[in-house]
Amino acid sequence: MSVSNPQGKSLSKRILLMPLLAFFGFVVVACSSDAPENARTDSPAEAISPVEAGSAAANLNERDIDAFAQQFVGVWRSVYEEREMLTLNADGSSVSSYDGDDQPAERWMVFAGDAPPPGLTDNVDPAKHYIVFVPLEGRPRVSEIGDFGPNDFEWFYLGNGRRNAFSRVR
Known part of the structure; x- marks a missing residue:
């Protein structure tokens, strides 16, 4: 049994169609938005807003690297x-540590993409800065430096684009 409105159209059909139309509207909006190129999608931590530190200079390479x-x-x-x-x-x-357990010591350095150290020229952008960790054994790990401020900074791993962010303790 269905109830009719004054125009004679069935309300039960409208009630059934409204959630379906709302769902399709949501799908269209969700699928049409562009995701950032390097966005991580494998961790709930991605919902955290970017580091709210002072942004790096417009052209980071104008800074004195040392x-x-x-x-x-x-x-x-x-x-x-x-x-x-x-x-x-x-x-x-x-020294990096997790839950108080120190990992083997590494060497670190910051370099400008327009002046990378020998052997670290792959996938670097001349307009950006990078931090590299060189273990005693194994391959160096290079990350692009994102936002940087006196108490916060972020980097993006070159190998997979994953983001990590840190806050200064001391």
Whole structure:
């Protein structure tokens, strides 16, 4: 049994069609939006807003690379995993730890994409800056530096585009 409105159209058909139309409208809107090129989709941490630090200069390569690198010296905690710590020392050594367990020491350095060290020229953009970690054994890990401020910074792993962000502890 269906109830008719004054125009004689069946309300039960309208009631059934409304959720279906709303669903298709949602699908069209969701599928038409463009996702950022390097967006990670494998972690709930992606919902976290970008680091709210002072943005890097418009042309990062105008900075003095040594002065810029010295700003990274200190102890940092991952924004995504508070048990992950990173210590960057002024002598170029670094220690990363997870839940208090130190990983093997590595060397680190910051470089401009227009002046990469020998052997690290693959996939670097001359207009950007990078941080590289060189383990005692194994291949160097290179990440593009994103936003950087005195107390926060982010990087993107070149191999997979994944983002990591850190806040200064001291």
